[in-house]
Amino acid sequence: xxxxxxTNDNSPARENLVFTLGDEEYGxxxxxxxxxxxxxxxxxxxxxxxxxxxxxxxRGAIVPIVDLRIKFGLQNVxxxxxxxxxxxxxxQKIVGIVVDSVSDVIHLDPEQCRPAPELGVVVNTDYVLxxxxxxxxxxxxxxxxxxxxxxxxxxxxxxxxxx
Amino acid sequence: xxxxxxxxxxxxxxxxxxxxATLESVLLxxxxxxxxxxxxxxxxxxxxxIKGGAGTFGFTDLINVTHQLETLLxxxxxxxxxxxxxxxxxxxxxxxxxxxxxxxxxxxVATDPVLIQEMEARLRAExxxxxxxxxxxxxxxxxxxxxxxxxxxxxxxxxxxxxxRLTAEPRAKITGFPVEPDAKDPLCxxxxxxxxxxxxxxxxxxxxxxxxxxxxxxxPPPLVDDANSWGLFHEETSTAVVSPxxxxxxxxxxxxxxxxxxxxxxxxxxLPLTLIEEDxxxxxxxxxxxxxxxxxxxxxxxxxxxxxxxxxxxxxxPVPQPPAATSLATAMAEEGDGFGLFVPVPLAxxxxxxxxxxxxxxxxxxxxxxxxxxxxTRQGNNAESATIxxxxxxxxxxxxxxxxxVITQSMLAQCAAQLEQQGVGNDIxxxxxxxxxxxxxxxxxxxxxxxxxxxxxxxxxxxxxxxxLAGKLGKQVELHLEGESTELDKAFxxxxxxxxxxxxxxxxxxxxxxxxxRRLSGKSPIGHLTLRASHQxxxxxxxxxxxxxxxxxxxxxxxxxxxxxxxxxxxxDTEVWNxxxxxxxxxxxxxxxxxxxxxGMDVVRRNIQEMGGSIMIESVAGVGSTITLRLPLTLAxxxxxxIRVNGEVYVLPLTCIIESLQAQxxxxxxxxxxxxxxxxRGQYLPLIRxxxxxxxxxxxxxxxxxxxxxxxxxxxxxxxMVALQVDELLGQQQVVIKNLETNYRRVSGISGATIxxxxxxxxxxxxxxxxxxxxxxxxx
Numbered sequence: 001x002x003x004x005x006x007t008n009d010n011s012p013a014r015e016n017l018v019f020t021l022g023d024e025e026y027g028x029x030x031x032x033x034x035x036x037x038x039x040x041x042x043x044x045x046x047x048x049x050x051x052x053x054x055x056x057x058x059r060g061a062i063v064p065i066v067d068l069r070i071k072f073g074l075q076n077v078x079x080x081x082x083x084x085x086x087x088x089x090x091x092q093k094i095v096g097i098v099v100d101s102v103s104d105v106i107h108l109d110p111e112q113c114r115p116a117p118e119l120g121v122v123v124n125t126d127y128v129l130x131x132x133x134x135x136x137x138x139x140x141x142x143x144x145x146x147x148x149x150x151x152x153x154x155x156x157x158x159x160x161x162x163x
Numbered sequence: 164x165x166x167x168x169x170x171x172x173x174x175x176x177x178x179x180x181x182x183x184a185t186l187e188s189v190l191l192x193x194x195x196x197x198x199x200x201x202x203x204x205x206x207x208x209x210x211x212x213i214k215g216g217a218g219t220f221g222f223t224d225l226i227n228v229t230h231q232l233e234t235l236l237x238x239x240x241x242x243x244x245x246x247x248x249x250x251x252x253x254x255x256x257x258x259x260x261x262x263x264x265x266x267x268x269x270x271x272v273a274t275d276p277v278l279i280q281e282m283e284a285r286l287r288a289e290x291x292x293x294x295x296x297x298x299x300x301x302x303x304x305x306x307x308x309x310x311x312x313x314x315x316x317x318x319x320x321x322x323x324x325x326x327x328r329l330t331a332e333p334r335a336k337i338t339g340f341p342v343e344p345d346a347k348d349p350l351c352x353x354x355x356x357x358x359x360x361x362x363x364x365x366x367x368x369x370x371x372x373x374x375x376x377x378x379x380x381x382x383p384p385p386l387v388d389d390a391n392s393w394g395l396f397h398e399e400t401s402t403a404v405v406s407p408x409x410x411x412x413x414x415x416x417x418x419x420x421x422x423x424x425x426x427x428x429x430x431x432x433x434l435p436l437t438l439i440e441e442d443x444x445x446x447x448x449x450x451x452x453x454x455x456x457x458x459x460x461x462x463x464x465x466x467x468x469x470x471x472x473x474x475x476x477x478x479x480x481p482v483p484q485p486p487a488a489t490s491l492a493t494a495m496a497e498e499g500d501g502f503g504l505f506v507p508v509p510l511a512x513x514x515x516x517x518x519x520x521x522x523x524x525x526x527x528x529x530x531x532x533x534x535x536x537x538x539x540t541r542q543g544n545n546a547e548s549a550t551i552x553x554x555x556x557x558x559x560x561x562x563x564x565x566x567x568x569v570i571t572q573s574m575l576a577q578c579a580a581q582l583e584q585q586g587v588g589n590d591i592x593x594x595x596x597x598x599x600x601x602x603x604x605x606x607x608x609x610x611x612x613x614x615x616x617x618x619x620x621x622x623x624x625x626x627x628x629x630x631x632l633a634g635k636l637g638k639q640v641e642l643h644l645e646g647e648s649t650e651l652d653k654a655f656x657x658x659x660x661x662x663x664x665x666x667x668x669x670x671x672x673x674x675x676x677x678x679x680x681r682r683l684s685g686k687s688p689i690g691h692l693t694l695r696a697s698h699q700x701x702x703x704x705x706x707x708x709x710x711x712x713x714x715x716x717x718x719x720x721x722x723x724x725x726x727x728x729x730x731x732x733x734x735x736d737t738e739v740w741n742x743x744x745x746x747x748x749x750x751x752x753x754x755x756x757x758x759x760x761x762x763g764m765d766v767v768r769r770n771i772q773e774m775g776g777s778i779m780i781e782s783v784a785g786v787g788s789t790i791t792l793r794l795p796l797t798l799a800x801x802x803x804x805x806i807r808v809n810g811e812v813y814v815l816p817l818t819c820i821i822e823s824l825q826a827q828x829x830x831x832x833x834x835x836x837x838x839x840x841x842x843x844r845g846q847y848l849p850l851i852r853x854x855x856x857x858x859x860x861x862x863x864x865x866x867x868x869x870x871x872x873x874x875x876x877x878x879x880x881x882x883x884m885v886a887l888q889v890d891e892l893l894g895q896q897q898v899v900i901k902n903l904e905t906n907y908r909r910v911s912g913i914s915g916a917t918i919x920x921x922x923x924x925x926x927x928x929x930x931x932x933x934x935x936x937x938x939x940x941x942x943x
Contacts, residue, residue: 043924044811045910046857055907055916057924060567062916064907093906156908 016106016132018139019086019099022074026099027106027132027139032088036102039083049154053098058087064155067098071153074100090148093156097148106139108132113141124152175216176269177552179225182209183258183265184623190254191626195246203240206254210236213261224264224274231286232257238290253289255627257282555653558613565603565610566899566918572596572603573920614654618696618705619647621659625667625694632671639678639688640671645695651703655794658774659705662767666707666790667692669764674711674788684785686710702776702818703794710787714740714780740780744768775914801917803898805925806876807891808853812925814898814917819930821877821884823892838941841875841886848877848886851937853928856912880931887933896920900927912936 016027042054042065051071055062065085069077085096116128127147132139148155186209189202210233217225232254238244260282267274579596582588622644633640675681675690682688693708716739723730723742730742744764771778775795782788795801795818803814804823830842831850839850852873873888898917903910903926914929 041923043916043926045913045926046809046811047911055903055924057570057918057922060563060901060918062901062903062906062918062924095906154908 014108016108016139016141017086017102018104018106019084019102021068021072021099025103025137025139027108027141028086028088028144030105032090032144034087034089034094037085037087037096038081039079039085039098051153052155056096058094058096061094063087063094063096065096065098066148066153066155069098069100088144088148090145091156095148095155097144106132106134108134108139108141126150172220172269174552175220176265179213179216179265180262182213183261185209187255187258187627188623190251191630193246193251195248195251198239198246200240203236207233207236207240222264222268224276224279225261225268227279228257228261228264228282228286231283231290232261235286235290244290250289253285257286553613558610558653561610562614562899565607569603569607569899570918570920570922572599574922576600577920612650614652615650616653616656617648617650618656618659618703619644621656621663622647622694622696624660624664628664628667629671629692632668636671637677638671638675638690640675640690640692643691643693643695645693646697649696649698649703651696651794651796655703655774658770659792659794662770662792663694663705663707665763665767667694670707670709670711670788670790674709674713676712680712698796699793703796705792705794706789707792708787708789713784713786713788714743714782715784719743736782737780740782743780744778801898801900801927802895803917803927804876804895805893805919806853806889807893808857808889810890811857812893812919812923813853813857814925814927815876815878815887816914816927816930817895819878819880821879823874823876826873826875826886826888838937843877843886846884848884849934849937850875850886850888851933852888853933854888854890856933856936856940878930880934883934885930885934885937887930898925898927 015030017030017033018025018027020026040056042056044054045052045064048054051067053065053067055064057063067077082101083098084100084102085098086102087094087096112133114131114133116125116130124147127143127150129141129143132141147153186206189205189209193199193202193206210229214226214229214233217223217229235244235250235254239246239250244250260278264274264279576596579588579593583593625644626642629640629642670692675692676684676686678688681690691710693706695706695708697704716736719739719742720730720732720734723745726745728742728745730739744767768778771792771794777793779791779793780788781791801814802817804817804820805812805814807813824843826841832840832842832847834840839852840847841850842848873890874892875886875888876892877884877886879885898919900915901917903913903916910926912929912933913926914932915927916924917927919925
């Protein structure tokens with residue numbers, strides 16, 4: 001029930017973790033973030049879409065790793081010791097996303113949030129909750145749960161249908 | 164206070180359900196004609212525990228019903244009420260009602276008071292008509308009394324030893340010697356003591372005389388009573404019967420023989436005394452309070468001596484009417500050593516019979532003229548064991564942690580090995596790591612064993628199910644359970660229940676015929692259903708066997724043709740039987756509420772396959788059918804061979820591997836557009852290149868370059884042999900199976916994942932699925 005509430009709730013969260021994909025900054029609800037770790041070798045899964053890098057062993061749990069850079073068609077996808085994986089808790093599942101970098105955690109008041117634009121960002125606007133503006137920065141506030149459980153990503157079998 | 168107690172509710176509910184299950188299983192195992200005293204006590208205890216718990220937590224509905232149940236059980240246990248099938252039905256109904264009430268309590272819903280009152284009334288009704296007034300309940304203790312017995316003298320007795328034993332026992336008094344040394348007159352002895360003491364004496368005498376020579380005489384009452392006691396015997400009966408007994412009983416009692424008056428003289432127990440004694444000792448006569456009990460023994464003796472066997476022990480062979488003494492005596496007769504009679508009857512409530520020879524049945528054997536042999540005391544699963552209740556999640560967590568520990572340990576071992584290679588090894592470190600390895604393995608095994616449970620917890624539901632179903636279907640079925648202590652993973656236990664229930668129902672409904680039909684086909688009217696579990700290699704094998712009609716090949720084929728399935732007359736039986744696993748397949752002439760709708764067998768097979776098991780049917784028309792379920796030992800651990808394909812490590816379940824070989828280029832053959840085959844010792848096996856199946860994005864199909872150096876694993880998938888080509892063979896190891904679907908989704912060709920010694924994830928191959936994938940590819 002909690003997920004439903006969060007997924008359908010269109011108001012952005014107050015505390016957001018900001019990461020970059022290419023030139024854009026994205027903010028996600030910090031409560032969805034379990035941890036941040038470096039990119040480790042993954043076990044590749046055959047016949048899976050390119051953005052699914054594979055699975056890793058996260059202290060005994062088998063966790064799939066999605067490279068959002070590949071998913072959103074960014075250029076020069078490289079894996080360095082500084083490549084960052086954000087481990088998320090979405091629904092009942094744990095999943096990791098690869099991003100270019102993690103910058104900071106920002107606090108947003110409602111008045112700092114603008115409605116989502118119709119186009120112009122790499123992420124499908126369905127998953128954009130709004131824009132957060134802090135001084136000169138613009139952060140795209142993303143409904144990460146909706147994105148991760150979407151049919152588009154085909155990460156899970158049933159989850160997106162349930163909610 | 165209520166809040167404080169409520170945290171224990173769950174425990175109480177669980178315990179109560181367990182007690183109910185115990186009660187039910189013990190009850191169903193009970194031999195109605197000769198109930199085992201210990202079993203009766205166990206049933207009573209179960210009911211009592213529920214009542215006690217309900218009292219503590221204030222579930223009045225439960226208390227009311229259990230109280231009545233307890234009263235009924237107590238009467239049965241104390242032998243003031245003899246058990247009948249109707250009692251069993253009522254008690255079972257009561258357990259059902261209790262379960263309902265329990266569920267209602269759990270959900271905090273009030274139970275319909277009418278229901279409770281009805282149940283109480285029913286229980287009370289069972290009790291009332293046959294119960295005796297409280298005054299008649301026998302005194303619950305053993306009393307010393309006079310026992311008379313005789314020892315047949317056929318000239319072969321060890322007289323000296325016998326006399327020595329007898330004189331060593333001060334309470335025994337020899338009352339009658341044979342008149343002449345070589346005469347057949349018996350040695351008569353009088354003994355004063357309790358029943359158990361007497362049994363002890365008999366035991367000790369058995370060292371010197373054959374047990375068959377020892378005869379018991381229960382203080383025979385004066386003969387005058389015989390005639391009018393039962394109305395069964397005419398005035399002249401006493402004399403008429405006595406004479407044949409004299410003729411036949413060569414080494415008789417000396418009781419009825421005219422020329423041995425001492426025999427009668429030495430049994431002078433007065434009538435009133437006998438009455439009381441009999442009452443105390445056996446509680447027999449309560450049920451027929453009007454009949455003059457004391458004369459009981461004698462008429463039977465005389466009546467049966469005329470007819471009965473030369474063993475001389477059958478004198479209590481039941482005449483239709485007489486109460487309990489009959490079955491007692493017959494039980495004794497069957498025992499052979501003749502001591503059964505003296506085993507004290509457990510009348511005092513908590514005292515179990517000290518001698519487990521025959522728990523003297525207190526019941527009239529209404530049907531069988533010769534009561535069945537007493538069942539051996541059951542060493543039951545009702546034995547209380549020291550257990551604790553732990554949430555499964557905690558065990559699983561423990562298992563996960565141990566898995567992690569194993570990984571850490573193997574990482575350490577690798578490090579140590581590297582250090583040693585570099586020449587900086589430390590003996591103490593190495594020794595420590597070796598020990599860690601051993602301990603970890605032991606720990607892993609122990610934690611695994613925590614998850615193992617005896618299959619009895621699945622089997623135990625079937626006695627009731629079979630009883631109910633057989634009653635509903637009007638069939639007579641005897642259920643046999645074998646190998647109940649076979650242990651398997653708890654996860655299986657839960658998943659097995661439904662498929663097995665289905666199979667058992669099927670066997671009862673379609674397999675075992677009605678008694679008439681069985682009689683017509685020359686079988687015993689009672690059908691037999693056997694559930695057997697056993698270990699076979701790395702598998703648990705569960706058999707469900709019935710001796711019913713077997714599967715009907717023609718009917719199945721006809722049905723298959725009707726449904727448009729690809730079948731032909733010449734199909735082997737096994738393939739025909741497998742048709743019944745097709746969805747919606749039912750040949751049942753009519754649909755009953757038990758089975759026959761054709762949903763199910765496909766579900767059963769799917770359930771079993773999901774557990775990594777297989778299902779097999781054997782059937783012979785008219786003889787019966789056997790369904791065999793084969794399951795891996797555990798869900799959580801797998802013996803596997805790790806292989807490398809396209810740079811990734813995969814685990815191949817060891818159970819499906821037949822052999823591995825380095826194939827020569829000449830062994831590869833291609834079939835035009837049908838893919839490749841591998842020639843192995845004259846057999847052509849389909850060849851599947853795993854590298855082509857498990858393509859990852861960055862790799863391109865490995866060309867024929869790797870073909871030459873490739874290794875082939877011959878595997879069996881769904882009864883089909885297939886060669887899998889792999890890049891490298893890494894070694895065999897036990898792996899902890901992890902579910903990929905926990906955080907991801909199902910991947911075709913992969914049954915799960917595991918974590919290898921280096922902490923990396925390896926995927927476990929689902930061989931049948933891989934074969935299917937390859938077939939689809941070659942078709943495409």
